[in-house]
Amino acid sequence: MRILITNDDGILSPGIVALAKGLANIGEVWVVAPDRERTAVAHAVTLHKPLRVNQIGTRSFSVNGTPVDCVNLALLKIMTKPPQLVVSGINKGVNLGDDVMYSGTVSGAMEGAILGVPSIAVSQEGQDTFHFDVGVVYAARIAQLVLTKGLPEETLLNVNIPDRPRSGIKGVRVTCLSRRRFQNPIIEKVDPHGRKYYWIAGKRVSWSRNKDADHEAIEEGYVSLTPIHLDSTHYGVLDQFRSWEPMIKHGQRKPSALRSARGSTEGSGT
Secondary structure (H helix, E strand, O other), X not given: OEEEEEXXXXXXXXXXXXXXXXXXXXXXXXXXXXXXXXXXXXXXXXXXXOOOEEEXXXXXXXXXXXXXXXXXXXXXXXXXXXXXXXXXXXXXXXXXXXXXXOOHHHHHHHHHHHOOOOEEEEEEOEOOOEXXXXXXXXXXXXXXXXXXXXXXXXXXXXXXXXOOOHHHOOEEEEOEOOEEEEEOOEEEEEOOOOOEEEEEOOEEEEEEOOOOEHHHHHHOOEEEEEEEEOOOOOHHHHHHHHOOHHHHHHXXXXXXXXXXXXXXXXXXXX
């Protein structure tokens, strides 16, 4: 079994080092990861500068690009044979709810799924210190299940581990994505020259979607396991928007024009 590992914290992150060591018991591990931190780059692809690959160890390579670049290069150029599994992580900090839209960690796994390889994103809750030893245990168990049972087509798994020692983990829950709310998401400041500048930051103050939500599982001490599908089409409203087709095709008259047309029709006696 060949396993490709990537991340968005950079190839020297302790999370990816621990993950590579832990998954080496399952299969042949290849590491292809960014040469520096690429947090919150989402599904960015490098198109306007050359990508350079440096081999830093046996089956270990750094790339001056994004997690998506790394997965593309690994699967299409670097690896001698395709992997049976892609694992992205272990990320420093959770990727819950809407965070998956911005996460380079999740996007690394998503690119694996796009290229047809079963893929997992793994993130570890924490602040200054992280229980990567706990994350590795659950990442390995889930990886073994995926290698044995496979995943549904166009589906990846987003895994989040609570900030607890192994003895404090209550179990595993299959969850859905939450919605998060921030207080003061844009912080405005003034530099020494009197010019304004901004930080996109803020403090998370609330969550919604409580039923089976990933944030609830983490808060209660459970590993969160969220299946994510590549097709984000909202099939439930397709018929609603199909009624727009003729209006878009032919254009829709302004209300004043419609009233004027009605008035002239009524005056004509027709």
